[in-house]
Amino acid sequence: xxxxxxxxxxxxxxxxxxxxxxxxNPDLIKPKKLLNPVKxxxxxxxxxxELLMNHKRGLGVDSKPELQRVLEHRRRDLLIxxxxxxxxxxxxxxxxxxxxxxxxxxxxxxxKEQEKQEDHAPEFIKVKENLRRTSTVTGDEKAT
Numbered sequence: 001x002x003x004x005x006x007x008x009x010x011x012x013x014x015x016x017x018x019x020x021x022x023x024x025n026p027d028l029i030k031p032k033k034l035l036n037p038v039k040x041x042x043x044x045x046x047x048x049x050e051l052l053m054n055h056k057r058g059l060g061v062d063s064k065p066e067l068q069r070v071l072e073h074r075r076r077d078l079l080i081x082x083x084x085x086x087x088x089x090x091x092x093x094x095x096x097x098x099x100x101x102x103x104x105x106x107x108x109x110x111x112k113e114q115e116k117q118e119d120h121a122p123e124f125i126k127v128k129e130n131l132r133r134t135s136t137v138t139g140d141e142k143a144t
Contacts, residue, residue, distance in 0.1 A: 038044055093101075118126070
């Protein structure tokens with residue numbers, strides 16, 4: 001980009017001087033461009049290649065800042081600890097609590113079985129049960 005700006009200058013006043021070796025004098029030793037040791041290293045080349053591949057695929061480099069990653073890691077660890085503590089608390093329930101839980105599960109199971117049986121009963125039996133309920137309710141109201 002900088003070289004393009006230099007080429008576009010209309011005034012012709014060039015800040016850089018042209019070196020003498022461009023004239024083609026065979027007696028002069030032409031300087032060689034020095035290699036950048038960072039760019040010449042294999043690790044830098046591999047990293048650059050990987051970045052180019054990720055850019056072509058549309059993958060972002062690590063888009064989250066380091067602080068955010070650390071905080072998320074801490075939150076995740078905290079949640080894992082809380083879950084472990086809850087599991088341990090469940091394991092350490094008293095015998096009374098265990099019995100209550102078993103009874104509650106049995107009651108739920110019995111209710112589900114009754115609902116299944118009621119679903120399979122014919123419709124006229126359900127209507128008959130509803131009539132009995134309404135007749136007992138109205139009979140109780142008349143007695144009072």
